[in-house]
Amino acid sequence: MVKNVSLDAVDQKLALAKQYSYEGVAAGAKAAVVASAATAIPIYAFGKMSPWAKTYLNPTAKALIISTAAGMAYFVVADKTILTIARQNSFKQN
Secondary structure, eight states: OOOOOHHHHHEEEEEHHHHHHHHHHHHHHHHHHHHHHHHHHHHHHHHHHHHHHHHHHOHHHHHHHHHHHHHHHHHHHHHHHHHHHHHHHTTOOO
């Protein structure tokens, strides 16, 4: 069964989708910044105090650990934010 959908309704849904994805990106970026700071401080402190870390964790390894934590935080929070907004709006009738 084919629904007759107006172009205005499609444009409105597209605009809402862009807004929701922007909100997800903003929340993900904030989480990535917090995760970077929360990971960087212990990693660099551990690198200065631990003999094992001085030997085996070069600056590239430290940067990789920090960027992995930031990337995971970004994607998890952005995805969760977008899904939460979509779930809230799925019950609304247009």
